[in-house]
Amino acid sequence: MRETEILVIGGGPAGIRAAITAAELGAEVLLCERDGWLGGQLIKQTGKFFGREYAGQRGFEICADLLAKLHNTAKIDIWLDCPVLGIYEDGVVSCQKKDRLEKIKPQRMIIATGAAENFLAFAGNDLPGVISAGAAETLMHMSGVVPAQRALMVGAGNIGLTVSYQMIQSGVEVAAVIEAAPQIGGYLVHASKLARTGVPIKTGYTIQEAYGEGKVEGARIMRLDETWRPIPGSEEDIACDAICLAVGLNPLAELCWQAGCQMELIRELSGHVPLTDENLQTTIEGIYVAGDICGPEEATTAMAEGKLAGANAAASLGYDTEQAQAARLAALAELGELRAGPMSARIKTGLDKLREKGAAKHA
Amino acid sequence: MRIGEHPVLDFDRGKKVRIYYNGQAVEAYENETIAAALHAAGIRRLGESGELHRPRGIYCAIGNCASCLMTVDEQPNTRICIVKCRDGMRVDEQRGRGVLKV
Ligand SMILES: Cc1cc2nc3c(=O)[nH]c(=O)nc-3n(C[C@H](O)[C@H](O)[C@H](O)COP(=O)(O)OP(=O)(O)OC[C@H]3O[C@@H](n4cnc5c(N)ncnc54)[C@H](O)[C@@H]3O)c2cc1C
Numbered sequence: 230m231r232e233t234e235i236l237v238i239g240g241g242p243a244g245i246r247a248a249i250t251a252a253e254l255g256a257e258v259l260l261c262e263r264d265g266w267l268g269g270q271l272i273k274q275t276g277k278f279f280g281r282e283y284a285g286q287r288g289f290e291i292c293a294d295l296l297a298k299l300h301n302t303a304k305i306d307i308w309l310d311c312p313v314l315g316i317y318e319d320g321v322v323s324c325q326k327k328d329r330l331e332k333i334k335p336q337r338m339i340i341a342t343g344a345a346e347n348f349l350a351f352a353g354n355d356l357p358g359v360i361s362a363g364a365a366e367t368l369m370h371m372s373g374v375v376p377a378q379r380a381l382m383v384g385a386g387n388i389g390l391t392v393s394y395q396m397i398q399s400g401v402e403v404a405a406v407i408e409a410a411p412q413i414g415g416y417l418v419h420a421s422k423l424a425r426t427g428v429p430i431k432t433g434y435t436i437q438e439a440y441g442e443g444k445v446e447g448a449r450i451m452r453l454d455e456t457w458r459p460i461p462g463s464e465e466d467i468a469c470d471a472i473c474l475a476v477g478l479n480p481l482a483e484l485c486w487q488a489g490c491q492m493e494l495i496r497e498l499s500g501h502v503p504l505t506d507e508n509l510q511t512t513i514e515g516i517y518v519a520g521d522i523c524g525p526e527e528a529t530t531a532m533a534e535g536k537l538a539g540a541n542a543a544a545s546l547g548y549d550t551e552q553a554q555a556a557r558l559a560a561l562a563e564l565g566e567l568r569a570g571p572m573s574a575r576i577k578t579g580l581d582k583l584r585e586k587g588a589a590k591h592a
Numbered sequence: 593m594r595i596g597e598h599p600v601l602d603f604d605r606g607k608k609v610r611i612y613y614n615g616q617a618v619e620a621y622e623n624e625t626i627a628a629a630l631h632a633a634g635i636r637r638l639g640e641s642g643e644l645h646r647p648r649g650i651y652c653a654i655g656n657c658a659s660c661l662m663t664v665d666e667q668p669n670t671r672i673c674i675v676k677c678r679d680g681m682r683v684d685e686q687r688g689r690g691v692l693k694v
């Protein structure tokens with residue numbers, strides 16, 4: 230059985246930043262990542278980031294800096310190709326390493342497993358060619374493969390808008406972006422950039438059906454009325470060989486369920502999330518969370534949460550120095566700044582609701 | 593199809609290898625996943641559903657959804673979207689739940 234002070238589960242931006250922060254404060258860290266590489270979703274992002282700290286840098290560049298820092302930090306052990314499978318009552322964690330089951334006994338744990346992209350109900354949604362927007366991004370940017378000749382994007386949030394633009398950069402013809410809501414959900418800059426390429430962004434539309442012989446050959450879309458009901462006779466067929474779904478994410482929190490953390494269903498946080506305190510500690514002492522698992526958001530907030538969880542986990546082990554306090558305050562300031570804009574209203578409402586549940590529990 | 597010129601990225605595809613999809617040779621690169629190599633070769637069907645035998649392809653491409661299970665070098669239920677290509681790899685469509693090779 231492998232012992233460690235802090236186990237970080239998941240090597241995306243949240244987990245990496247948590248590992249660096251905790252190790253810099255003196256804690257011994259083991260980082261387990263299920264893939265054969267690190268970087269989570271950030272490693273494949275080509276768009277330029279906003280915000281003070283990373284302004285103008287592209288996602289994969291930020292990721293490269295983060296990874297360089299990780300590899301230069303002492304006291305971090307990294308296990309790749311190592312999915313964590315279970316957390317037991319006695320705090321023992323099991324993971325798959327090569328073809329064996331390994332056991333780990335950590336004193337603290339930071340779960341940063343991210344989120345999974347949602348699926349959508351419509352006829353023919355299981356046809357090959359119906360893929361998530363993230364899958365298109367992964368094919369293009371991780372492997373340099375063209376995901377489709379002509380694609381329909383479902384969802385005009387930030388992911389739908391940015392991945393549509395990326396597809397154009399990779400030579401895909403984007404037939405349209407459709408969005409059920411009456412307005413575009415993502416940042417206006419992303420929408421304008423896409424609109425300038427001539428791609429129609431159709432709000433108030435839904436997908437009715439994917440059709441094709443053995444694979445996607447087209448999509449039937451329909452217009453929605455003010456009550457979100459499809460308007461009969463408004464059907465329109467769009468020929469395409471891929472239908473990309475960008476309809477939100479949900480937290481990958483199975484390990485929290487398993488560990489017995491109290492879970493709360495918060496719509497604004499996109500599903501069931503672990504109840505946490507302001508230190509990002511769950512209701513199980515010693516288990517912290519960070520990143521999309523707390524409610525899918527952005528890579529920048531994931532990194533700030535990683536820093537917060539890492540600093541708190543290390544501090545709880547006695548590495549409670551001035552440096553730890555400074556890291557904690559810096560992370561909180563970073564989060565405050567990142568969530569200051571109107572686009573963060575939903576997440577903030579969700580977090581308020583979560584904290585209310587926490588307060589009710591303690592009352 | 594693979595991306596030629598990209599405005600932002602350079603691709604380090606690694607060595608060219610050959611994998612076998614249901615016995616048929618497919619050109620691939622060792623730094624790409626099996627799913628990417630098959631997709632580049634125009635292959636969309638990876639398997640079929642258990643009950644209704646409907647075709648299955650990738651969905652998430654990052655190991656979350658299990659839509660891409662195939663038998664790889666006789667090991668069934670392999671998520672081919674997170675396994676990189678190796679020369680000579682045999683990737684076969686799976687019928688049923690498969691028998692674990694031990
Ligand atoms: C298609 C797409 C595009 C996006 N574009 C942007 C963008 O342009 N800008 C932006 O700021 N944000 C963007 N985001 C959001 C951003 O990527 C996420 O908010 C961020 O990556 C969350 O970081 P994370 O570390 O929490 O999770 P992830 O990045 O998802 O990392 C989680 C890691 O945990 C690993 N893992 C999961 N389960 C286990 C397990 N059981 N054992 C071990 N390891 C495990 C995963 O393999 C993964 O490496 C995008 C998201 C998507 C899906």
Ligand code: FES
Nearest residue numbers: 651653657658673
């Ligand atoms: S496509 Fe989702 S697990 Fe492979």
